[in-house]
Amino acid sequence: MPVFLVLIVVVIALYLLEMLAVRSYTSAPGSDIVPHACPPVSILKPLKGLEDCLFDNLESFCNLDYPVYEIIFTLQDQNDPAYKVARKIKDKYRSKDISIIVEPCDEGLNPKVNNLIPAYKMAQYGLILISDSNVRVEKDYLTAISRHMEDPNVGLVSNLIRGISAKTFGAAMENLHLNSFVAGSVCVLDKYLDMPCVVGKSMLMRSVDLEAIGGFTSVKDFLAEDYIIGQRIHALGKKVVLSNHLINNVNEYWGIGRFINRHTRWGKLRWQIGGIKYLSELFTNAVFMAFIAMLIMPLSTATVLFAAAVSSLKIAHDIYIGTRLRSGLSPLLYLLSPVKDIIIGFIWFVPIVSNTVNWRGNRYIIGELSALSPMPETGLWILIYRLLRAPFDVSR
Numbered sequence: 001m002p003v004f005l006v007l008i009v010v011v012i013a014l015y016l017l018e019m020l021a022v023r024s025y026t027s028a029p030g031s032d033i034v035p036h037a038c039p040p041v042s043i044l045k046p047l048k049g050l051e052d053c054l055f056d057n058l059e060s061f062c063n064l065d066y067p068v069y070e071i072i073f074t075l076q077d078q079n080d081p082a083y084k085v086a087r088k089i090k091d092k093y094r095s096k097d098i099s100i101i102v103e104p105c106d107e108g109l110n111p112k113v114n115n116l117i118p119a120y121k122m123a124q125y126g127l128i129l130i131s132d133s134n135v136r137v138e139k140d141y142l143t144a145i146s147r148h149m150e151d152p153n154v155g156l157v158s159n160l161i162r163g164i165s166a167k168t169f170g171a172a173m174e175n176l177h178l179n180s181f182v183a184g185s186v187c188v189l190d191k192y193l194d195m196p197c198v199v200g201k202s203m204l205m206r207s208v209d210l211e212a213i214g215g216f217t218s219v220k221d222f223l224a225e226d227y228i229i230g231q232r233i234h235a236l237g238k239k240v241v242l243s244n245h246l247i248n249n250v251n252e253y254w255g256i257g258r259f260i261n262r263h264t265r266w267g268k269l270r271w272q273i274g275g276i277k278y279l280s281e282l283f284t285n286a287v288f289m290a291f292i293a294m295l296i297m298p299l300s301t302a303t304v305l306f307a308a309a310v311s312s313l314k315i316a317h318d319i320y321i322g323t324r325l326r327s328g329l330s331p332l333l334y335l336l337s338p339v340k341d342i343i344i345g346f347i348w349f350v351p352i353v354s355n356t357v358n359w360r361g362n363r364y365i366i367g368e369l370s371a372l373s374p375m376p377e378t379g380l381w382i383l384i385y386r387l388l389r390a391p392f393d394v395s396r
Contacts, residue, residue, distance in 0.1 A: 008310060011286035015317045018184030021191045025160060025244045026324040037150065040068040041142060041204070042123035044130050046115035047075045047082035051134040052252040053165070054085050058133070062093045066142040070097040074119035076111070078102045082133065108220020109364060109372040112200075117216050120207075128210060130203045136164075136248040144245035145204050155238025156230055157204040158196075159247045160186070162325040170254035172333050173340045177263070178249055179327045180318040180337065181344070186242065196240035200226030202247050209233055223357065224269045224370035246325060260343070264350050269370050271351035281348060286310050287338045288345025311338035 043061060051057065061071055073086040083102065090098045103118040116130065127149060129142070148157045160183060163175030182199070189195040203226060210216070213232040219225040234240045271278045283289065290310040294303045318337045322329055355366050356375060363375035 007283055007289055008286050011284050011289075012313060014188075014284055015184075015286075015313065017192065018188055019317060019320050021187035022183055022321050022324050024191060025187050025242070026246075028244050038067050038143065038146060039127050039149065040125040041066070041070075041127040041129050041146065042125045043069060043071045044116055044119045044123065044128065045071060045073050045133060046112050046119070046130075047073055047086060047133050048080065048111065048115070050081050050085070051250070052171075052254075053136070053250050054082060054133060055088065057136045057250055058085065058089045059092075060136045060138075061131070062089065062096050062098070063139055064137070064142045065139045066146075068125075069142060070099065070124055072099045072101060072119045072122060074101045074103070074115045076102070076104050076115060107217060109359075109362075109374070110220055110222060110225055111359070113216050113220045113225050117220070120210075120216055123207070126207050128205055128207050130200065132201045134250050135201050136250050141245060141247065145202070145243045148241045148243065149204065149206070151239070153237075153239050154241050155205060155209045155233040155236060156198065157241045157243050158198045158230070159202040159243045159245055160325070161199060161201050161249050162246050162322075162327045163251050164248045164328055165250050165252045166254075166329065166333065167252045168254055169336075170256040170259040171251040172329075172336055173256065173259045173343065174251045174254055174262070175249075175327065175329060176318060176322075176333065176337055176340050177344065178251075179322045179325055179329065183321055183325060190242045196230055196234060196242065198226050198230030198240060201249060203229065205229075205233065209236060209238060212236055221372050222370050223265075223359075223364075223366055223372055224273060227269075227273060228369065260347060263344060263347050265357055267347055268351040268355060268357065268366050272355070272366050272368060272370050278351070282345070285341055285345050285348070287314050287341035288348075291342050291345070314338060314341060 045058065045061070058073070073089075075083055075086070077083075083100070086100050090100060099122060101118050101122060105114040105117050107117055108114055120128065127146065131137075145157045145159065148154050161178060162183070163178035166172040166175045186197050186199065189197045210229075210233075213229065213236065216225075218232075219228045222228045230240050267278075270281070287307075287310055290307040294307045297303050315334050315337050319331065319334050322334065357364050357366055364372040365375050367373060
């Protein structure tokens with residue numbers, strides 16, 4: 001028990017650090033400051049399938065208070081159900097500069113990048129914004145983030161993200177994780193460790209900087225293309241900025257299987273990118289550690305109270321961050337935070353025994369920095385995979 005107590009003390013300190021970091025970003029002024037100039041922006045929206053509230057998400061980009069911008073919806077297949085939604089948006093907003101590109105592209109192993117390559121070729125403007133289809137924004141979004149580009153030393157702008165609109169257990173798990181671990185980690189890494197962590201939901205950059213790192217084709221075979229782009233732009237000597245302007249990640253009807261699959265994949269990414277640093281995630285999951293302590297030690301009032309106290313602290317931590325992010329989640333949902341952390345704790349072990357992902361019908365091996373390579377379909381390797389790793393294979 002003393003070892004666990006020391007770990008819990010360390011984790012509580014980390015919780016406080018996360019709360020301070022999130023408070024700093026959500027208290028900072030500036031999201032409503034209008035820049036002196038509003039350069040034209042090309043918004044690239046890669047689409048695949050029907051995300052929750054897809055029409056509303058895409059429509060929010062048609063109502064931005066910004067003088068000149070274009071929206072490029074890009075798909076691989078006209079039979080994709082997202083195509084009809086994109087057509088409805090284009091028909092409703094005829095006065096807007098909206099293009100729909102349907103072009104099969106198989107240049108790389110990353111299907112999102114395959115969507116972006118033809119869209120980028122059609123982009124008119126020097127500022128490029130990549131935005132996922134499950135993102136919904138406010139009218140001042142583009143004005144708020146583009147102001148950072150007035151500094152020529154800034155190479156990329158990403159955003160704080162909050163999960164909203166959970167209506168199922170899986171969606172609640174996802175939004176609780178976004179509004180606690182993800183938000184807290186991103187803020188701590190950026191503010192205290194000077195380690196910008198780019199999440200691909202929203203990335204604004206100059207085309208000249210993107211070209212300087214080799215363009216989208218240079219990241220076509222990486223699963224974590226957003227992380228690689230951020231690191232390479234930072235390596236150019238450019239700043240990677242975390243904007244305090246919040247964007248909404250809409251998750252309404254996720255099943256628990258989708259939540260588990262997503263975070264198994266994310267765990268594999270972080271293991272391949274972070275290496276030994278990935279171990280810290282297990283030891284900073286205080287709820288899971290308290291749960292394990294309760295399992296491996298004789299069950300007693302002390303161990304139960306210890307686990308209950310740790311869980312209560314984590315619930316308070318998550319409520320604070322969720323409130324600072326103005327996520328709008330029901331207070332009762334935060335009672336599920338310890339359950340979510342226990343699930344995440346078990347998921348943590350999967351990347352240690354599996355480095356494969358099943359992505360849209362194709363199996364890949366995830367290598368260093370999330371580099372993808374096709375998995376052989378014959379021979380000893382596939383036999384070993386089927387026997388040992390199939391239970392941990394992740395679908396996307």
